[in-house]
Amino acid sequence: MPLNHHASNQAARPTEHGHTLASVMTDRRRFLGYLVAAPTLAAAAEFGLSAQRPAEAAIPSGPQPPEIYDLNDMLRDAALPTSNLITVTINRDGTASFALPRAEVGQGITTSTAMLVAEELDLPVRRVIVTLADARPELLFNQLTGGSNTTISTFTPIRVAAAIAKQALLQAAAIELGDTVDRLTAKGGVIQAPSGASVTYGELASKAAVRQTRKVAVTLKAASDFTVIGTAQNRIDALEAVTGRKTFTLDLDVQDAKPTMVCRAPRLNGIPREIRNKTEVLAMPGITHIAMVSSGVAVRGGTFGQVIDAIRALDVSWTAGTVAGKSDESVLTELRAAELPLAAPSLGLFVKTVESSFTFHFRSNSALEPNAAIADVRADSAEIWSGLKSPIVARQEIAQLLGLPQSAVTVHVMTSGGSFGRKLFYDAALEAAEISQAMGKPVRLMWHRTDDSRVGRTHPMATSRIRASYRAGNVLTFEQRHTSVSTDFTHGLGEIITAMAAKLPVGGNLSFSETIFALSQEVPYNYGVTDQTLTEVDAAFNTGSMRNIYSPDVCTARELITDQLATAMGKDPYAFRREFLKTARARAVLDKVAEVGRWSRPMPSGMAQGIALHKEYKGVNACLVELDCRPQTVNRTIRDAWTGPRVTKVVMAVDVGLAINPRGLEAQMQGGIMDGIALALTSSLHLKDGYFLEGSWDNYFYTRQWNAPPEIEVIVMPSDIDEPGGAGEFGVASASAATACAYARATGTMPVSFPINHDQPLGFVPKSTVPPIPQSPTDGLTHTY
Amino acid sequence: MPDQTFKLNGEMVTVDVADNVRLLWVLRDVLGVTGPKYGCGINVCKACTSHINGAAFNPCSVPVSKIKRTDEVTTIEGLPGTVGKELHPMQEAWIDEDVAQCGYCQPGQIMAAVAKVNQARREGRVISDADFDEIRNICRCGTYFRIREATRAGAKNM
Numbered sequence: 001m002p003l004n005h006h007a008s009n010q011a012a013r014p015t016e017h018g019h020t021l022a023s024v025m026t027d028r029r030r031f032l033g034y035l036v037a038a039p040t041l042a043a044a045a046e047f048g049l050s051a052q053r054p055a056e057a058a059i060p061s062g063p064q065p066p067e068i069y070d071l072n073d074m075l076r077d078a079a080l081p082t083s084n085l086i087t088v089t090i091n092r093d094g095t096a097s098f099a100l101p102r103a104e105v106g107q108g109i110t111t112s113t114a115m116l117v118a119e120e121l122d123l124p125v126r127r128v129i130v131t132l133a134d135a136r137p138e139l140l141f142n143q144l145t146g147g148s149n150t151t152i153s154t155f156t157p158i159r160v161a162a163a164i165a166k167q168a169l170l171q172a173a174a175i176e177l178g179d180t181v182d183r184l185t186a187k188g189g190v191i192q193a194p195s196g197a198s199v200t201y202g203e204l205a206s207k208a209a210v211r212q213t214r215k216v217a218v219t220l221k222a223a224s225d226f227t228v229i230g231t232a233q234n235r236i237d238a239l240e241a242v243t244g245r246k247t248f249t250l251d252l253d254v255q256d257a258k259p260t261m262v263c264r265a266p267r268l269n270g271i272p273r274e275i276r277n278k279t280e281v282l283a284m285p286g287i288t289h290i291a292m293v294s295s296g297v298a299v300r301g302g303t304f305g306q307v308i309d310a311i312r313a314l315d316v317s318w319t320a321g322t323v324a325g326k327s328d329e330s331v332l333t334e335l336r337a338a339e340l341p342l343a344a345p346s347l348g349l350f351v352k353t354v355e356s357s358f359t360f361h362f363r364s365n366s367a368l369e370p371n372a373a374i375a376d377v378r379a380d381s382a383e384i385w386s387g388l389k390s391p392i393v394a395r396q397e398i399a400q401l402l403g404l405p406q407s408a409v410t411v412h413v414m415t416s417g418g419s420f421g422r423k424l425f426y427d428a429a430l431e432a433a434e435i436s437q438a439m440g441k442p443v444r445l446m447w448h449r450t451d452d453s454r455v456g457r458t459h460p461m462a463t464s465r466i467r468a469s470y471r472a473g474n475v476l477t478f479e480q481r482h483t484s485v486s487t488d489f490t491h492g493l494g495e496i497i498t499a500m501a502a503k504l505p506v507g508g509n510l511s512f513s514e515t516i517f518a519l520s521q522e523v524p525y526n527y528g529v530t531d532q533t534l535t536e537v538d539a540a541f542n543t544g545s546m547r548n549i550y551s552p553d554v555c556t557a558r559e560l561i562t563d564q565l566a567t568a569m570g571k572d573p574y575a576f577r578r579e580f581l582k583t584a585r586a587r588a589v590l591d592k593v594a595e596v597g598r599w600s601r602p603m604p605s606g607m608a609q610g611i612a613l614h615k616e617y618k619g620v621n622a623c624l625v626e627l628d629c630r631p632q633t634v635n636r637t638i639r640d641a642w643t644g645p646r647v648t649k650v651v652m653a654v655d656v657g658l659a660i661n662p663r664g665l666e667a668q669m670q671g672g673i674m675d676g677i678a679l680a681l682t683s684s685l686h687l688k689d690g691y692f693l694e695g696s697w698d699n700y701f702y703t704r705q706w707n708a709p710p711e712i713e714v715i716v717m718p719s720d721i722d723e724p725g726g727a728g729e730f731g732v733a734s735a736s737a738a739t740a741c742a743y744a745r746a747t748g749t750m751p752v753s754f755p756i757n758h759d760q761p762l763g764f765v766p767k768s769t770v771p772p773i774p775q776s777p778t779d780g781l782t783h784t785y
Numbered sequence: 786m787p788d789q790t791f792k793l794n795g796e797m798v799t800v801d802v803a804d805n806v807r808l809l810w811v812l813r814d815v816l817g818v819t820g821p822k823y824g825c826g827i828n829v830c831k832a833c834t835s836h837i838n839g840a841a842f843n844p845c846s847v848p849v850s851k852i853k854r855t856d857e858v859t860t861i862e863g864l865p866g867t868v869g870k871e872l873h874p875m876q877e878a879w880i881d882e883d884v885a886q887c888g889y890c891q892p893g894q895i896m897a898a899v900a901k902v903n904q905a906r907r908e909g910r911v912i913s914d915a916d917f918d919e920i921r922n923i924c925r926c927g928t929y930f931r932i933r934e935a936t937r938a939g940a941k942n943m
Contacts, residue, residue: 106887106926234883241888242876242895244820244861251819259814285803303802303810308826368824368832368889368925417822417889418925449825638918640829663883667931671886674927697923698829706918708929776807776826780846783828784837785904 029220031156033164034213036087041172041208043164044085045157047101047139086154088117088161090169094189094202096121098158099133103145103389104237105367105419106671107728108664111235112151113158115660119228120162120221121169122186123201125236135391135411144493145389146424146545147520148617148726151660155724156220163218172208173199223658223722232663237415249372249386249414250446257374258288259304260435260443262296263311264451266769267321267690269542272297276315284310291438298435300443305776308448312771322540324690328461331485331538331687332359335463338537339483342467351476354564355467359753360553361684362485362692363459364700365546369417370452375432376442381408386429387416390491394426398433420675421545422457424491448773450695458685458692459546460485460536464557468527468565475565475580478527482554486539487513521554524615525562525580547672548732551616552679553754559612559737560750573741574599574611585719586613589622589653592715597624597651606630607648610742614734617726619656621669623676623734625649626709627742642682642701642763644756645746647739649711652731657721665727666714672731673712674703679732680739682707684758695767695774701757791852793818794863804850809833811849812860820861820892824923831922834893834900835860841900861892864899875899878939886926897922898936902943912940 033045089097098117104110114128121128136143166186173191174181176199184191192198223229240246265271272292275281282290286302287310297316301307342355373386382402388394388411395411402409416423432445447456462484469477489512517534534550566576574594581587590613593599599609606629613622626649636643650673659665682701685692694700701707744750753759767774789811790799800815809826812818812835821844824832828846835844836859837852844858852858859866864873872880875895885891897920905912917933924932 106889108886234880235885237888238880238883238885241885241891242861242879243865243872244892246888247819248822248889250813250823253817259810303806303814304823304826305806305810305814306803366925368822368830368887368923370823416887418887420925446823449827449830641921667883667886667928670930671927674924674929696825696827696829698825698827702923702925703927703929704923705920705929705932708927710914710917710933712930774827777828777846778805778848778851780808780828780843781837781851783846784840784842785900 029222030217031160031220032215032217033160034085035164035168035210035216036085037211037213038089038209040092040205041090041165041168042087043161043168044087045160045164047086047153047157086157086161088165090165090201090205090208092202092205094200095127095129096123096162096165097129097131099131101133101136101139101143102150102154103387103413103416103419103423104132105145105387105389105416105423107668108235108661109150110237111233111664112660113154114236115228115233116155116158117162119226120159121166123189125228125233127189130236132413132415134413135395137392137395137406139392143392144491148728148730151724152618152726159220160218163220164216167216167218168208169201169204172204176204176207229660230658230662233661234663246415248369248417249374250444252374252385252414254374254376254385254442254444257376257442257444258300258302259307260298260300260445261304261307261311261448262293262298262431262451263314263316264296264455264772265318265321266772267318268323268455268692270318270321271295273317273319276317277313281310281313284313289439289441291435293431293434293438295431298438300439300441304446308773308776311773312775321690326687326690328361328687331461332463334538335461335483335485338535339463339465340481340533340535342465342479342481351469351471352568353467353469354561354568356561356564356750356752357463357465358557358560360462360464361754361758362461362687363546363679363684364453364456364694365420365422365459365544366452366456366700367416367418367420367422370449371422371428371447371456373428373432373445374442375429375436375445377402377433377436380404382433383410384429384433385412385414386426386432387414387419387423388426388429389419389424390426393491394429397426398430401430402433402437420547425457425544449697450767450773453694453696453700454692455542457488457542457544460487460541460543462553464553466557466561468561470565470569473569474528475526476528478523478530480532480554480558481535482517482533482550483535483537485541486536486543487545487549488543489513489516489545517550520616521550522615523558524582524586524613524620525577526582527580547675548729551614551733552676552736555612555614555733556680556737556740556754559741560744563741563744564750572600577611577613581613583620585655586615586620589613589620589655589717592653592717593622593624593651596653596713596715597649599624604630606746608742608746610738610740610745612734612737612741614737616733617656617730619654619725619730621652621654621730621734623738624651625735625738625742627739627746629743629746638706640698641704641706642757643706644681645743646707647677647709650709650735651713651715652735653715653717654730655717655719656725656727656730657719658724659716659719660724662716665716668727669714669731670712672729673735674708675732676735677707677739678703679736679755680743681755682757684755686758686762691769693762693766699764699766701763789849789852790854792857794859795866802849805848808844808847808849808852808858812844818860818862822889822893824890831897832890832893834896834922836896836900839903841897861896864896873899874942875936875939877942878935882931882935882938884928884931884935886928890922890924894922894924894932898932898939899943902936902940912936
């Protein structure tokens with residue numbers, strides 16, 4: 001906590017306590033932390049520190065929950081009661097190291113974290129080593145990577161720890177150089193006295209170490225003194241990534257952890273009854289073990305190729321699974337039946353309404369690295385390696401499953417080959433632990449892509465019904481009824497207590513979902529009486545958060561209705577949004593994309609622009625899309641691919657408050673744009689007869705080069721807000737919505753079912769379900785270039 | 786089991802593995818060469834893209850027995866060696882343009898980019914948007930735009 005709690009009065013006048021603005025601002029930067037007993041200098045801070053935020057200004061049309069207290073506040077405040085430390089260590093070679101209790105899944109948080117440490121330590125970014133911490137149960141709520149929350153939560157505590165380290169280095173240097181701290185300067189890991197004498201951080205690492213942990217106060221740098229934060233930095237893991245040296249779970253060399261896969265049921269979540277040919281399959285080349293486990297039949301062998309052969313040869317009888325007989329149509333019927341009624345507005349004469357219902361089909365959050373884990377389970381201990389965003393609850397559940405005390409289970413967090421929400425759960429880690437225990441051997445578990453696509457978690461199917469009413473230039477009411485197949489949040493806030501709460505039969509996951517929905521969804525426009533609700537049904541599917549959770553669907557529906565309102569009220573979509581937006585911050589990003597993207601420039605028939613806005617993660621962004629729906633584009637053919645309308649250009653303006661690394665932020669927006677395009681135009685799962693048809697990347701049409709816009713411009717807005725917002729998921733919603741709006745304007749028909757290709761004839765031939773995975777082709781040498 | 790012999794990243798290797806095992810598993814599971822990634826096993830995601838005699842190909846779809854003793858296989862690990870430097874110009878461009886996010890697909894993307902630039906050159910062209918539209922390597926992080934920029938930049942130094 002800050003040492004002094006003053007209201008954050010921004011005016012340059014004495015406060016009621018007689019402090020000047022300058023002293024208030026300094027107090028807001030003053031924090032307590034620790035020097036920790038260790039062989040070399042170690043400085044620590046409590047996770048959960050945060051500078052007090054200025055109160056929100058009053059707004060005319062009644063605030064929704066996220067405007068006052070949003071999902072990120074909940075994730076940050078969940079950490080406040082914990083008194084657990086994160087530590088920056090100075091090493092004898094002059095580097096600083098920090099084990100980040102979060103998961104790097106591609107979003108760039110190891111780089112932005114290194115920047116925070118480098119800033120306060122006055123050390124080059126390349127000399128800061130950031131690793132991922134093992135599961136640390138004592139961190140309770142504070143080891144969950146989700147909700148684009150990492151930087152929001154870690155911004156202050158990481159800087160406090162680094163600043164305390166710097167302060168201790170200066171004090172040690174003063175003794176060493178026979179001078180006083182205030183006369184010393186630190187630069188690039190070297191501390192210099194006016195005499196010219198100098199000493200390096202490496203030389204001071206042991207000398208500055210303390211024998212007893214003690215509390216110390218420190219003042220953080222003022223934003224005006226930042227030299228690293230806010231500058232464009234390349235990723236610290238770029239060299240490893242481009243040389244193939246970056247190590248993912250499946251690349252780890254763990255003794256005797258042989259390739260292992262699971263033969264799965266032809267219908268979703270079917271479980272095995274009997275293996276009819278175990279002896280024959282066990283005799284196949286390279287196969288060492290076969291074991292029936294709760295999710296299927298596990299096979300371990302010398303190479304994954306041999307394991308694939310064995311799985312294809314298995315003859316297993318199965319139960320019918322959890323969604324037997326269900327299809328897209330039957331689930332849609334379930335959703336429609338569960339929709340809460342819209343309140344009929346009786347607002348008097350001349351009130352008109354705009355109303356529509358939208359359908360969003362199942363989508364896959366499969367990352368390019370499939371679910372994977374290494375497990376080495378012994379009689380009295382277990383060691384697990386996997387890409388995990390909720391490692392504490394993973395460790396707790398693995399211990400429970402294995403019948404071991406938590407302390408006997410070590411869980412290593414590996415850097416992930418993407419997540420998109422998939423790695424909030426620990427399906428592979430749990431399964432690998434079960435298999436390793438059953439076989440009595442270490443296993444290297446890999447989900448086949450077909451399993452990852454068909455059995456892996458999905459973004460649930462949802463409907464969104466909206467009715468808005470208007471009269472004489474004013475929008476009077478805006479109601480949105482979002483109805484969804486249950487979204488699984490049983491990872492809770494990353495540890496077992498809230499995970500258990502999310503599993504309770506009454507309240508349970510639904511109240512958790514409603515909380516997430518209520519804290520993340522917000523209409524950024526002055527639409528009078530605004531009411532958004534979530535209803536969830538049917539928990540039989542494997543679901544989870546997918547990048548940006550509810551927002552892409554909720555936002556797409558809202559922005560399409562916004563265009564309808566504009567048309568009905570005789571206004572241009574941009575001008576209409578501008579008029580109804582609640583905040584100047586939102587108007588600024590909207591104006592920026594309209595200007596840079598040349599809104600309403602003439603375009604050929606069949607092409608159009610779309611514009612949309614989204615507010616979340618303590619930021620706001622706007623997106624302008626140009627879409628080509630001309631027949632010669634839509635009907636172009638590419639082998640094993642979906643073509644369809646082509647986004648030709650995207651302009652996005654984003655205000656996240658303080659942008660720690662603008663280059664990383666731009667990358668996250670570019671990636672979010674590709675996701676948004678996929679959600680609007682091409683990517684979905686088709687449910688038929690109790691299983692998902694899509695079995696690999698030639699079926700599931702995520703954005704590819706031939707769908708990607710050749711032109712993208714991302715504008716990172718300057719901001720006077722001194723704390724960072726979220727980035728990892730932020731680009732998706734407005735990109736999806738702007739693409740949908742552009743489609744409606746290009747074709748003259750508002751799409752109501754997403755992605756727009758879902759109801760067209762299937763663009764692929766479904767792969768077999770028995771055997772459950774396809775054989776690898778043998779003709780690779782005929783496709784060289 | 787039969788011996789399989791071929792040149793890998795500049796060195797002759799011999800492995801004792803059955804004929805039908807796909808080269809990807811020989812590289813990853815037998816030889817410990819983990820730059821080429823698994824993403825589908827059916828030659829559609831292209832994460833394992835490597836070079837055979839300088840041309841892009843996907844080891845997930847080639848039985849090891851089809852690799853001849855005289856064939857030269859290059860994975861991302863061996864790419865710098867083809868130009869006798871620490872890094873290939875395409876890798877340098879990838880770093881300069883800060884392309885990688887999660888990085889899982891990027892070894893394959895770089896190998897594809899080098900082959901695509903060479904293919905365009907053989908046809909007397911510089912790489913164009915039409916060429917990029919033919920690249921099938923999936924990037925689930927959506928780095929396609931920077932891939933295009935880096936490929937153009939890298940091509941200039943190749």
